[in-house]
Amino acid sequence: MKTLMVSVVTPDGPVMEDAFEMVSLKAENGELGILHGHIPLVAPLSIGAVRLKGQDDTKKLAVNGGFVEVRPDKVTILAQSAEKPTEIDVERARKAKERAERRLQTKQDDIDFRRAENALRRAINRLDVVENR
Amino acid sequence: MASLRDIQTRINSTKKTKQITNAMQMVSASKMNKAEQNARSFVPYSEKIQEVVASIANGGDVANHPMLQAREVKKTAYFVITSDRGLAGAYNSSILRTVYRDIQARHQSKDEYIVIAVGRVGRDFFAKRDMPIAREITGLADQPNFADIKDLTSETVQMYIDEEIDELNIYYNHYVSAISQEVSTTKLLPLTNIGTEGKQLSSYEYEPNQEEILEVLLPQYAESVLYGALLDGKASEHAARMTAMQSATDNANDLIDDLSLSYNRARQAAITQEITEIVGGAAAQE
Numbered sequence: 001m002k003t004l005m006v007s008v009v010t011p012d013g014p015v016m017e018d019a020f021e022m023v024s025l026k027a028e029n030g031e032l033g034i035l036h037g038h039i040p041l042v043a044p045l046s047i048g049a050v051r052l053k054g055q056d057d058t059k060k061l062a063v064n065g066g067f068v069e070v071r072p073d074k075v076t077i078l079a080q081s082a083e084k085p086t087e088i089d090v091e092r093a094r095k096a097k098e099r100a101e102r103r104l105q106t107k108q109d110d111i112d113f114r115r116a117e118n119a120l121r122r123a124i125n126r127l128d129v130v131e132n133r
Numbered sequence: 134m135a136s137l138r139d140i141q142t143r144i145n146s147t148k149k150t151k152q153i154t155n156a157m158q159m160v161s162a163s164k165m166n167k168a169e170q171n172a173r174s175f176v177p178y179s180e181k182i183q184e185v186v187a188s189i190a191n192g193g194d195v196a197n198h199p200m201l202q203a204r205e206v207k208k209t210a211y212f213v214i215t216s217d218r219g220l221a222g223a224y225n226s227s228i229l230r231t232v233y234r235d236i237q238a239r240h241q242s243k244d245e246y247i248v249i250a251v252g253r254v255g256r257d258f259f260a261k262r263d264m265p266i267a268r269e270i271t272g273l274a275d276q277p278n279f280a281d282i283k284d285l286t287s288e289t290v291q292m293y294i295d296e297e298i299d300e301l302n303i304y305y306n307h308y309v310s311a312i313s314q315e316v317s318t319t320k321l322l323p324l325t326n327i328g329t330e331g332k333q334l335s336s337y338e339y340e341p342n343q344e345e346i347l348e349v350l351l352p353q354y355a356e357s358v359l360y361g362a363l364l365d366g367k368a369s370e371h372a373a374r375m376t377a378m379q380s381a382t383d384n385a386n387d388l389i390d391d392l393s394l395s396y397n398r399a400r401q402a403a404i405t406q407e408i409t410e411i412v413g414g415a416a417a418q419e
Binding site: 009010011012013014027028029032039040041042043044065066067069076078080081 | 171174175177178179181182185189278279280283337338339340341345346349350353357360
């Protein structure tokens, strides 16, 4: 099966650069699966897991925001943060999740609500990536 | 002429100062290397996001996004990056001088501008002159990562989107090399000049469409530029401090040399005087 080059870049530096068979990620308006020869595409990403399917294993990354640029043989993911399962601090994510849940229950004004919601989604995403690696 | 003991005390205290400046120089040198590395690892991200933003902004009828359009300027924001601590040579003073001069030249009243101050030195400078500080951030880490400053950058960009400010200027020290940093002033928002430098990538599909991508991308782009400026500023800060401490160490060395010379001279004079006294005393006895 043909592979495509995937590079994941964040403001803190490149996270990953390797060849994979398939990339599936969560764009703002739904899941996207990308194989070799995909038409050129730009799409914003939402908070979610990126699955990189290689020859015999699948890697996962917890990605937060940013966008993906697809060319037929190359995929570039620009994210504000991208973490490998081994880099995720489970304890911290769990605490962040609890904190965000608490905040969501004591409804305050609009901005706080949105921030808490985003924090909750990020925490859930991190935990999800760690638990199903 | 100072007494022997006075000179000895001065030599000792200068030596101690030298030890401190020397240590600070080495600390700054290693921090500078790290900061330079951080700034460099940020380049691929910023280049890519710039390329995509420019290509979309170029792509025709989407240029009416509020962040791309200049509007009447009622309030200008100055984002000024300074350090928390001094002992960095002209690092802070050159930035603050430039900002202060520009503000004085452009604005008549304090209602026309606000300052976003990063670093304690800058904060104190503006507070002392009673200038309006909208936000202040002190105690930034030496190697900031994106998560640390995400709040600051997104709030700044949000201020522009909410039309609290109509223009955003960044003032920071650009890192040219370890011995040279120059004050850099950039007008970040509105993004009027972005379209000219990118090349066309018209063959792209946009999912869902160009407007919505710009909606997501432009704030992220602006934030990334602010982050880049912070990284650049940090690298400059450490470089400036390293150079300043290097010259302080050199000066201490010169001072120690001079003092040792006068110490030896004074010692010799004292010995000569003693011999003269002994000889004089012996001659008187005969």
